[in-house]
Amino acid sequence: MKFDLYESLQLNRDTPPADIERVLQARLNDLKNSGQPDNSPQVDEVRTAKSILADPYKRDSYDAALADSSTNVDIQWIKNLASTDLSRSNPMPFGAPQSSQNPSVEINMSNIGVKEDRHPSQSLMWTIGYGIILLPWLYLLFRLVALGLNSYDRRMSDVYSAGFFAAAHTAAMLVFLNLLWNIRKLMGRRAK
Structure with a gap:
């Protein structure tokens, strides 16, 4: 089963990354103001979602993984994506097979x-x-x-x-x- 941050946090998939960042930062502030510790599962989920969904490259990788039936999007996969630096120099989807980094055409x-x-x-x-x-x-x-x-x-x-x-x-x-x-x-x- 795939872990869907959009559903879990009730976010609209069409919301731009900058708007999602503002929404999730407000939720983080609300959680901290309500007395939630930094290591609580709710704070961790919102912080991880903000790291992924506010970054266009990570978000593209996450959305592609959600759509791909062969990728197992679990909590560990999401945490790994959140801690990974996906920049313009490495636009490959996170978790993509190594062979896709060097695409080749095979002719039968x-x-x-x-x-x-x-x-x-x-x-x-x-x-x-x-x-x-x-x-x-x-x-x-x-x-x-x-x-x-x-x-x-x-x-x-x-x-x-x-x-x-x-x-x-x-x-x-x-x-x-x-x-x-x-x-x-x-x-x-x-x-x-």
Whole structure:
């Protein structure tokens, strides 16, 4: 079970840290004026809550720990957080796993590699590639239809340049797709 300082002290979670600090300082003063000793559980709870909830970094760590189902937020955890210095130089959540301080991306190569016997026609990559190759040819067809087959004026140079672009684009895409396919095959061999 998580120990929730907000519920225990009947504080609104949306209250800014500076306002919480004023509220908790007033409660500390009231407790001391009512004769509570400094080592009483009530004074200790309010003092600890003030240390955490009035500090934006500690409060962020505490709120994240409350929301995280894997973190056990008990009295000892709260006391440790209250005594820890979380500054701008160390904004990591208190109690976060060590591995999260050096984040890394792990790529499962078995999902990227392809089997040796797989044909490109069975690949979504090639289907998308063919679609991209088709686009400039559709543009060229549109230009021919828009221009009309009997017009050989100055606008015909636009059709020639569109045709050249479509042919160059097709060649470049086929080289790129073949290179990527061969890399994926190599990765598939290494994943075995």
